[in-house]
Amino acid sequence: MAYDYEKSIRPGKLPHIWCPGCGHGIVMKGLIRAMDTCGLDKNNTAIVSGIGCASRLPGYMDCCTLHTAHGRAAAFAAGVKMAKPEMNVLIVGGDGDGVAIGGNHFIHACRRNMDMTYVVLNNNIYGMTGGQFSPTTPTGANASTTPYGNPDPTFDISKLAIGAGATFVARTTAFHATQIDKLIAEGIKHKGMSVIEVLDDCPTCFGRRNKFRSVVDMMKRLKEVAVPVQAAAKMPAEKLEGKILTGVLFKEERPEYCAEYAKIIEKAKGANA
């Protein structure tokens, strides 16, 4: 049977706003499959985003959806989760939204380890504003605000998440469609802050400026650069030059924030009684 994505999408909302060949739709499909795998109740699931192309995703989803301000998704999400810990809280957004303007909220969300899942759709560019360089645009690449090539060093979003204290960090690409839902599902099931970075393509704003002839070229590049983390362990360093590790990059068990706060509530109520 064809997969029933429509049951999870608000009626009449397709076609979405994303450009031809933009991988955001592929990630959205993966997210829907992951939510199905985990059996998430739509009424009890909030999907929170910031601003940008990827942040339009929640509007299509038939859940409690919150399209916030630029960079603020993780902080709004923390409020939802603290005030109603029993809700499933998912965050989606792009690279600029998540780790440039939203960088502070991102790292502190990782540090607190609330039980939330953040799916970062990393397409290495600000798409909605027309292709300015982001913190993940490769050094030397072309963007509308780097007329002489990008002078900036980049963030590795997954490493940033691990360093900041997220307890489940995984990475895949829009090419590896079946891995998207598996990793998101694993992140949702993980009790704590999970970050799933999906390397994505922006044919309109990144591809055209950086000598990709087509959407398919961009997809093939994603296939070529990805090396599963288990395979990488057996590869010599020179062969890993320019490659990006995929799969579950980090996982640990650490007390979850809301569960710890529940203990504070019990303690305070006890002291009050």
Added chain:
Amino acid sequence: MSSPRVEVIDRLCKGCSICVEFCPTRVFEMDGFIAKVVKEDACIKCMQCELRCPDFAVKVHTE
């Protein structure tokens, strides 16, 4: 065994050509700005097209 019905929803297809390129049995071709099913019988139900279509426009109806 009957071959599955492969559907491109014209209203949703944005013509990225991902299905055309990634189908191992060349079921699709571009027809102007959108994809079109041209060799439905060749479909081997690998579901690559449905999985990869970013636009929710390709469906593979299997029994």
Added chain:
Amino acid sequence: MAKKTALVQGNEACAHGAVYAGCKFFAGYPITPSTEVAEVLAAELPKVGGSFIQMEDEIGAMAAILGGSLTGAKALTATSGPGVSLKQELIGYACIAEIPCVIVNVMRGGPSTGMPTGPGQSDVMQARWGTHGDHAAIAVAPESIQEIFTETVRAFNLAEKYRMPVQILFDEIVGHMRERIEYPEPGELEVIDRAKPDVSPEDYKPYDSSKGDIPPLASFGSEYRFHVTGLNKAADGFPTTKPDLVDAEERRQIRKVEANRKDIEKNEEYMTEDAEVLIFAFGSTSRSARYAVNELRKEGIKAGLFRPITLWPFPEERIAALGKQVKGMVVAEMNLGQMIYEVERVTKGSCKLEGAFRVDGEPITPAQIMEKVKEVN
């Protein structure tokens, strides 16, 4: 039975007022001179099953209370001028998305870091026009510790009733001053909860104004699933750029306050009945002003005090009437002239107008006010 009394700081009274009002969620960031509000709520909220979070920054704190409020929790943040500056974008978000919340601004001097431990009243225009775009604003300005408690309760009521952000402005003097407070009994003060939808989840539209200017707000995590955005949106909550829909929504969000001024406005008038000269003052400054009125009366000058407790919306009608009654007005405020522009706008030159201003971190004295009153008498 005697009421429970205590000697508390204004900031503490604010925190206890929030709990009385049913606040269940606080998110904040440390900042002088408001921090005690957070400190007290960190202890008090878990006792009532609520929660407290210290966020990574002021913006995050504002974001968190909006997220929390959408789950149905009454939510509060507390800060001071620099923090309010940072929160402005999301105060605008609360306006357009119509999310009830309360923001406490314990005012200090400024601009920028200014004088963190000194009092100021220079954030009053910020409270009205701080965020970009057209929007309504409600702000209250208590003058005493008891009133901080009751106005905090009222601020929550207004936020919940009108589905919007409400700011509580008091200066560092009342924030840190200690006075005796009489805690109201449960039920003694009115506590309002936001209206819940009376339609089925299928028919629910979060901005459906067909039954009035304030559409009921469902909660995340109930059977009502809906979309919230900071974009201009239609009744169903989804973005629109249709000129007629955008215009109607913008106007409704301002009308919901304008049409309910009588319910929102609250003023104190002291000896205004026969006043020939009027002092306009709010917050701690009104305490000096009241003293000045008494002294001036002793000297045979018929002075009166008008004290807006609701600062925004501005009490236009009453000030216009008083402007016709008196010879002159003095606006006393701890800034270099902000509310005086509103008084000027509304009185339209019908009386003489002077300002008693001060920004050196010291309170305005009765003598300073009296001197100005004599100039316009």
